[in-house]
Amino acid sequence: MAPTHVLRCCQRGLAWIPVIFIALVVCWSYYAYVVELCIITIPSTGEKIVYLVLFHLSFIMFVWSYWMTIFTRPANPSKEFCLPKVEKEQYEKEERPENQQEILKRVASSLPLYTRTGAGAIRYCDRCQVIKPDRCHHCSACDMCVLKMDHHCPWVNNCVGFSNYKYFILFLAYSLVYCLFIAATVLQYFIKFWTNELPDTHAKFHVLFLFFVAAMFCISILSLFSYHLWLVGKNRSTIEAFRAPVFRNGPDKNGFSLGFTKNVAQVFGDEKKYWLCPIFTSQGDGLTFPTRLVNIDPEQPTVIIQPDSSKSVEDGSVPQSPMSDSQNRLLGSDHHISDDHLSIDPLKSDGTDDITVYLESES
Ligand SMILES: [Zn+2]
Ligand SMILES: [Zn+2]
Secondary structure: OOHHHHHHHOOOOOOOOOOOOOOOHHHHHHHHHHHHHHHHOOHHHHHHHHHHHHHHHHHHHHHHHHHHHHHHOOOOOOHHEEEOOHHHHHHHHHHHHHHHHHHHHHHHHHOOOHHHHHOOOEEEEEOOOOOOOOOEEEEEEOOOOEEOOEEEEEEEEEEEEEOOOHHHHHHHHHHHHHHHHHHHHHHHHHHHOOOOOOOOOOOHHHHHHHHHHHHHHHHHHHHHHHHHHHHHHHOOOHHHHOOOOOOEEEEOOOOOOOEEEHHHHHHHHOHHHHOOOOOOOOOOOOOOOOOOOOOOOOOOOOOOOOOHHHHHHOOOOOOOOOOOOOOOOOOOOOOOOOOOOEEEEEEOOOOOOOOOOOOOOOO
16 A cells, blocks of 8 residues: 555545544533433422423434534535536646636636636636636645635544535534533532532432533633624635625625525425524525625616617616626536526626626525
């Protein structure tokens, strides 16, 4: 076996240590709560039953969302974002970056891309040999490009991105509920520990540590959870919060924000009854995202599209989109379209008669 292969296997194995650590803490907390607290320490049967039922509810939701966050594979760019064979060969032969950019631009002209690198170039991953869709980033830990990558999380040994972001938020929420519930119900027995009212068995040390561990996790999860709720409300990934996405008219940290309600719906879906379930309900395909620059006021009259870009709108009030050459097969595909919204791009940059039409669905 090649040394690099062995090294990689070791790295993969070691990466599970934080997950195993969390799993062991959770197993111990289950044993300590159910056996040592509820069965051994609590004298009242009614109290035991209520605690056990509520504990198991929060435990199941917590384990379910944690499981989904860990074992949902990150979503990768689709085949459309790979260079076609001819262009790929040209790209590899070409040594000058500006010529390589020309090749990328040619391929990207048929893709729904709104964002660029800081220098205004098409975002391309040399490692995966793929044009990066908007909000997609290469994760060096996973060694792949991940759609709407948020961050690589060692506690779940997985990339948090488009495919599992909802699960991750629910994992934080349910772990907070789990810890808060334990801390709140253990508190009175924790106080009894210090006043020497607990029977002198080893159970009392489990009770003591249950409270400490639950309180400690509560504090650390609360800050992370609040931060991610704020990000969901703003429709930003952690990466975008640190470095604003660059559109054709420059960086715009709110470029993907569509307003609080729509931002939340993008992650959690339209149907509120599924919001708290760790099942996939996020909107879209992870390859394209509506940007506020292509959204149009629903009150506006329908526009008349004419080939002549300078006189293409009826009342001249259509907002100008900076992503004119991002004309698109994918945005135009059936499942992206509803007839509610129509916006046009009057600034087709190459001066041809084509005009870019964006159809945005309004929920
Ligand atoms: Zn990549
Ligand atoms: Zn990763």
